[in-house]
Amino acid sequence: MRQHSVLRTMTKLLMPPIMLFALYVQFHGDYGPGGGFQAGVIFAVAFILFTLIFGPTRARQVAPACVTTPLTAVGVLLYAGVGVVSLLLGGEYLDYNVLAHDPHHGQHLGILLVELGVGITVWAVMVSIFLAFVGRGAEDDPNADETVDEPEDGHA
Amino acid sequence: MEQVIDIVLLAFMVVTAIAMIRLRNLFAVVMLSGIFSLLSAAMFVVLDAVDVAFxxxxxxxxxxxxxxxxxxxxxxxxxxxxxxxDWPALLVVTVTGAALIYGTLDMPHFGDPDAPIHQHVAPRYIVDSPHEVGPPNMVTSVLASYRGYDTLGETTVIFTAGIGVMVLLAGVNRRRRADRERGNRP
Structure with missing residues (x-):
């Protein structure tokens, strides 16, 4: 898709708002609809759009496997770690009340960290799965570097 | 008004589902399944479940x-x-579908305030979550705090699924590369 300057320009224009919206959904989940799951998916969508237009090789430069694969575990560990910290501070597992002096602040902090963990894992898993699929197709076809998903004619 | 929207959305969903069964072009089927999801998202908005719709x-x-x-x-x-x-398959599907529909006959009516689900923990979430947990969005309080264990489990499921896909596809790639080096056979 290297020759489609409209698609390339629009992708570059759209990526920052998509990522910003994902962060908004992530950190505004306490006040409106949204949370870690949705934010992680939307953040991954920005990378998928990038891959569709610029190809898997360049996408792997932006999100290398050595970053996405460990991050799938980091999110779960962050979530479980909040539970362990609340245990160490004398509460029950995942009891956020003990995380701060005021139970309300503790709950707020706990929910923020837990949702962040969910978001990180969902983002990393979505990007990894998509790049694994696309990378497999690219390996079959030596010049699949630039076309990724849908050829222009779009049907069988 | 809301009922009209419900009926229109459900009718569209039925039409989409039938079209998906009838079509042989898988590209069109995938597109229709996306449309089906979008319609059900609209349905969730009508039901005031914006988090689920999202x-x-x-x-x-x-x-x-x-x-x-x-x-x-x-x-x-x-x-x-x-x-x-495949007649046995049709029979199994029909019997299962009939059993499921029979099962719904016992269920409380839609939106019934006396339904068991509205009598158990829901009142506590609605009444106590603003001062017990805090966030104005009650769904977040339930998901992340009251039901923190469940969400941890869901996150683990996503992690496991991702690892599974990566291991599967990496294994296939490695085998194919080994084949190519051995004798250029696909």
Whole structure:
């Protein structure tokens, strides 16, 4: 898709708002609809759009496997770690009340960290799965570097 | 008014589902499944479940469609026509469907305030969550705090699924590369 300057320009224009919206959904989940799951998916969508237009090789430069694969575990560990910290501070597992002096602040902090963990894992898993699929197709076809998903004619 | 919207949305969903069954072009089927997800997201908005609608629109209509398309790019675009009618399968599907519909006869009516689900923990969440947990969005309080264990489990499921896909595809790639080095056979 290297020759489609409209698609390339629009992708570059759209990526920052998509990522910003994902962060908004992530950190505004306490006040409106949204949370870690949705934010992680939307953040991954920005990378998928990038891959569709610029190809898997360049996408792997932006999100290398050595970053996405460990991050799938980091999110779960962050979530479980909040539970362990609340245990160490004398509460029950995942009891956020003990995380701060005021139970309300503790709950707020706990929910923020837990949702962040969910978001990180969902983002990393979505990007990894998509790049694994696309990378497999690219390996079959030596010049699949630039076309990724849908050829222009779009049907069988 | 809301009932009209419900009926229109459900009718569209039925039409989409039937079209998906009838079509042989898998590209069109994937697109229709995205439309189906979008319709059910609209349905969730009508039911005031905006968090669920958000997830359905992002995951069902967005990511799933893209993943299905990338699968299609690796496999075939056309479904092979069925060679013969499979009567036992039709029988199993009909009996299961009838049993499920029979099961719904006992369920409380939609939106019934006396339904068990509205009598158990829901009142406590609604009354106590603002001062017990805090966030104005009650769904977040339930998901992340009251039901923190469940959400941890869900996150682990996503992690496991991702690792599974990566291991599967990496294994295939490695085998194919080994084949190529051995004798250039696919």
């Amino acid at each position: 997830t359905e629109a992002a995951v069902g209509a967005g990511i799933s469609t893209v993943l299905m398309l990338s699968t299609l790019a690796l496999t075939f675009r056309e479904e092979r026509p069925a060679t013969r009618a």
